[in-house]
Amino acid sequence: MLMTITTTHQPAQDLGFLLHKHPDHVQSFELSHGTAHVFYPESSAERCTAALLLDIDPIKLVRSYKAPPGTSRTLGHYVNDRPYVASSFLSTAISKVFGTALSGNCNKRPELAKQAIPLSFHLPALPVRGGEKVLRDLFEPLGYTVEAEAHLLDPKFPNWGKAAIFTVTLSVTLPLHQALSHLYVLIPALDREKHYYIGPAEIEKLINHGEGWLAEHPHRETITRRYMVNRQALATVAIEQLFQDESAPQDLPESQQVETAIEKPLSLNSIRLNTVVSILEQEQVRSVVDLGCGEGKLLKKLLTHPRFARIVGMDVSHRILEVAARRLKLDHLGERVRERIELVHGSLAYSDQRLAGFDAACLVEVIEHVDPERLGLLARNVFGALAPGLVVVTTPNAEFNATFEDLPAGKFRHGDHRFEWTRAEFQNWAQKVADQFGYSVRYQDIGEVHEEHGPPTQCAIFKQKKAENNAET
């Protein structure tokens, strides 16, 4: 990985004083994942260029790297762009190798360290997630001229298109320490990946190196979030600490699931859950199993109604059940509340008698995560094997997607959706299931209904015919 720093400030060799590195020597520094070399490919009074070259040891990188759950795994591979691209390793190298310059100190030329001088940074390979616009958004407000050239993924396969890797020259007239601070923060923010654990210490670094410029940056929150590699909680804390004196608008975090982001203005999820709870109340249900309970949002609402004496949340993801247990504070609930609720690791692909014997089963935004050809087994396992008196199913109404400006036609609201049905498609399925397993079915709109496209969410309420008869007699 290479970065060169060029100045045409006269005399240009003063760059050596500013960087504390002699222009005629090669100096090497051992860093945790490799070696940094500093040398000068050119050095004259008119123009001086320093090169920071990093030899990253990919084996050390892989063997010391433990991917945090849910993050990208690229750092864990030997086939890895880190030896070539500017990344968080460069920030580490800047602070280790150019630490004095970064802090704005220079014994030999103290006034020069504070002086704006013409600088040009050349980065032959800079990864930018989000493309050139992001690059410009981040640097141009700080006064940089940005030259960027993207590279083909592979010249042998030109129709594969371009890689999100750019050769970039950033030119600016600024004191060197300021420019280094910008690079220190913005390079990993562009890459959105870091070679080390992101902890609270990261906020400290951002406060230090963002001092004097980040608060005024028009994209400060984007920078903060990207710098925190989308650790939401940390980013929120950092934003509060950094910009506390202003009423920072809580803009939407980028990484949130597309679905939430798209639906958020409606706060559709709350409406959906409240609707389900009120259906369960109307139907005089006492025991409920939430199939595909996820983080337990519905369970949490159900727990606040004492009428639901027995509540079970089932999910196929063991990890998300742990999140649910934390959110529901299962370890801290009083005995009376605790004995009403249970979480079960299971799957709708299997018939599971642990889930039988409930008044009602809910499938809230679940069926669309199941491959259509496996819905037959799902129906058999729920309506056939468990046969609850009441089944509430909600799913997106595909017609409504037309009203989402950000959602291209034909795309689903969530990356894991296997299908999204129109009202007719949903009702066709629901009617077949009802007929097959002896249920009656009615439908209910959820969310604000669009006069042409209908509601954002559709809901089917299945009642077992036997149960209905019993209730009548």
Add this chain to the structure above:
Amino acid sequence: MKISIPDLSLVLLVGPSGSGKSTFAARHFLPTEVISSDRCRGMVCDDENSLEASSDAFDLVHYWAGKRLKRGKRAVIDATNVQRDARASLIKLARDYHARVVAIVLETPEAVCHERNASRPDRNFGPHVVRGQHRDMRRSIKHLKKEGLHHVYRLDTPEKAAEAEIVPTPMWPDRRDERGPFDLIGDIHGCFDETLLLLAKLGYRVREEPHEGETRFIVDAPQGRRVVFLGDLVDRGPASNRVLRLAMDMVEAGVALCVPGNHENKLERWLGGRKKIKPSHGLAATIEQLETETPAFRERVRTFINGLVSHMILDEGRLIVAHAGMKESYAGRASGVVRSFALYGETTGETDSYGLPVRYDWAAEYRGKAAVVYGHTPVPNATWVNRTICLDTGCVFGGKLTALRWPERELVAVPAAKMYYEPAKPMAEERAERPGDEPFRIEDVRGKRIVNTRFDRQVVIREEFGMAAMEVISRFAVDPRWLTYLPATMAPTETSKRAGYLEHPEEAFATFRRMEISEVICQEKHMGSRAVVQLCQSAEVARQRFGTEDDAIGIVYTRSGRRFFTDRDLEQAFLTRLVTAVGKAGLWDSLETEWLTLDCELMPWSAKGLDLLQQQYARVGAAASAAIPATLAVLEQAQGRGIDVAPQLAAWRHRETNLALYRRAYGHYCWETDGLQGLRLAPFHILAGEGKAHYDKDHLWHMQQAEALAAADPELIQATRYRRLMLDDAEAESRVTQWWLDMTEAGGEGMVVKPIAFVPYGKDNRIILPAVKCRGRDYLRIIYGPDYTEPAQLERLRSRGLNHKRRNAVREYLLGLEALARFAAGDSISQVHECVTAIAALETEPIDPRL
């Protein structure tokens, strides 16, 4: 006194404190068999004499004893047991587990008890306690039998207690030392002629000769075989008396075993004088036929039936026979419930449209290891369901009389000469359910699991990995009815020490030589994506055999069970081409099947792996090609100024060379496809077809079938290049090594070295690693990075642990074959699924993904 203790029994020691129960228990029973109430008191409260803790202590006694009985183990209760209530709850416990209950009463004189207690400082209760206990015991004794105890032994002096001898007694159904071979025969119902024909077909010679004024049958069995009659010998048919005579003579001569059917049970009650019994369901015919026999014969029949045991466990526990079947939890036990199940089965309490009780389908839920062979419910054909098979093929209703040869598992049948009796309802369908209609049950995949394979290997699946597998299969896999197999992981060869190489053939050959394998096959390793192909001749076959519900004629899925093609039409077009090719190659006929499971590589890699190629491999190439020339330029510029950057320059020049090799390496596996155009399938295992998983044939056979397929459609199907190698032929070995070098230097991934046998047995007759892969030098750049061949990197990469990978490679391989064998044999889909999820679970274990 000899005290007979059945193997599965709850033994109550009865006697007051100080009567010598603990001493008696210690002398006659294993320490682990004895459950002492005092000890349980100690366990729950640290004080063995704390009466206050009795309630909790007895909960523990019950729990402990229950666990032993559930597992078929004897439990001896060392407590006073002098009160009726205390005994009643224990007797109920024994009943719940269908165990025998034995009481051993230690009637030690009161004075002796007092004396013993006085000498023990921890027994600080007064004499009134023992007095009371003694009184309770004396009052109890004569009622013990009525309370439901099966055997009561009284030891009324300390001497008798000292001299008593315990005789362990097998449970009645326990005949596991009868090892067969057997010929098991289903419901005969008086069809004597068919029985004789069937016996002849099975190789038995039957003659009838006069004997004490009557006749008797002398039967010669072929090679030590024996018949097992599965009950319902009588009623409805033309000659129940003759069938009874034959069966009784055979049993008495030791050439047959017999379990009773419900019809025998009824006949026995009728013969016993219970004239109120209605002679319905064909009993009238039997009564009429027995009228022609002597009273002595009828008495003999009654005694015979009386002596029959409800069910039998045979052949070291591998085989269970019972008339109406046997649940796993009842097998080998004795109680009215067990007997009734064996004779009648269980009903759900509902009645069907013919007014007959609906039978509980125990076989669908059967998960036992032993095979259960039974009759009772007429079916058109005998078929295995979850290791159970019903042999009642309705001979008397005009069906056929069926026998099962054990352990060969061959079915032999003779048709009925005519319909002797009109059935109350039409014979049950083949089995009402198609394979796919049976639910996948969560119990079959949850928790820690132990999967038994037919290769004498058990595989243990840890719960956490099973959970992960359940999620993966539920969310991402294809319809599980298609998922009858998952490919095993494959270990690489041991790491080479040769300069410049991480893997080299010499280690692969050395490994198998060490395992005492004499011949291997070396197969070209294709670099595409692993693909399992399920192929049916028609959608009808798919629906019948796999239980699917649509018009698909098969599916192609990846090594992790995901659907290969996102485009359904393309998938079906691809499969249609394969169906034709299989037909043209003659495999449908030669393998006598209408479906096939093939293990293949589907190329190009870019067809499935394009995202990965672009996001990872090409991206790294792009980054390197942006960075390297710029770095070299800067270094050269510095060198031009006289700065010594020679080591850096050398290193980055190597990187430039390696980059080109790296890009070339993955580039070999990428080409454009358009529909089927450009796709190439290389099958290398013809895994299974109807009735057979083909692991009994060597790899040469598999290669030959694959060649035939490739010849049938050379555009789509690609044969795999291979070399056979005798491991003691050094010259041949160097030729194969050269072949590998040529192949890999031309861009090939490498080769797979396999013992020639599909299931290879090595030293000490143990199943060994079925294959190792040996990957090419340049191919490994896409695994270990473009620069891995630099000596400093290579040296460090050589330390890689292969053991876990190898262990899992064998386990997954055997599980895969087990799954196929079960599916091919028609086992239930859940038994297949059990193996497949086990493979998926092993695949979630954390192992270096580069191996």
